Amino acid sequence: MLQLNFTPFPILETERLILRAVIPEDAEEMFIQRTDKEISRYILRKKTDASPADTLELIKRITRQVEDNEAIFWIIMLKGATRPTGTISFWNIWKEDDRAEIGYILHKDFWKMGIMQEAVGAVLRYGFEQMQLKVVEASTHRENIPSRKLLERYGFKLLPAGQGDAVMYILDNPATV
Numbered sequence: 001m002l003q004l005n006f007t008p009f010p011i012l013e014t015e016r017l018i019l020r021a022v023i024p025e026d027a028e029e030m031f032i033q034r035t036d037k038e039i040s041r042y043i044l045r046k047k048t049d050a051s052p053a054d055t056l057e058l059i060k061r062i063t064r065q066v067e068d069n070e071a072i073f074w075i076i077m078l079k080g081a082t083r084p085t086g087t088i089s090f091w092n093i094w095k096e097d098d099r100a101e102i103g104y105i106l107h108k109d110f111w112k113m114g115i116m117q118e119a120v121g122a123v124l125r126y127g128f129e130q131m132q133l134k135v136v137e138a139s140t141h142r143e144n145i146p147s148r149k150l151l152e153r154y155g156f157k158l159l160p161a162g163q164g165d166a167v168m169y170i171l172d173n174p175a176t177v
Helices: 024-035 052-067 115-130 145-153
Strands: 017-021 072-078 086-094 099-106 135-141 166-172
Touching: 017 115, 024 052, 024 086, 024 099, 052 072, 072 115, 086 115, 099 115, 115 135, 115 145, 135 145, 145 166
Parallel strands: 099 135
Antiparallel strands: 017 072, 072 086, 086 099, 135 166
């Protein structure tokens, strides 16, 4: 069973990116990313934020979940940038099964630059090496071809049954296979 401790918060760094904790000052940019119709057309969420205040409340919930070791949520920053490019997280963590679901969103100004590929790689390494996850799951819209290709590039396997517009993928920890 997973024994998680996200204190101190794990800042991840890649060649071009810094993945850091979400802070209240991120609310405005996150609001844009969560409400832009083009960015969120494939996001499988029941309701969208009505205002930056809603996003600020989400940030408070995320912060509590991280403090309670129930989820881990990073802001994706290009090195040297002042504006977040996206978010990535492990949420729906099932401690008793050593598994978690990965989720991500990227501002459209940064699409097709390999940013999410770099971020997913860093987060998967953290999940398998530090968190000791045995399985990572991902859910995406069946028509979100870039997201599906990204998952498949990392070895995620499509599960046979999805629900509605969602398709589910699964990745076993290579060290436990």
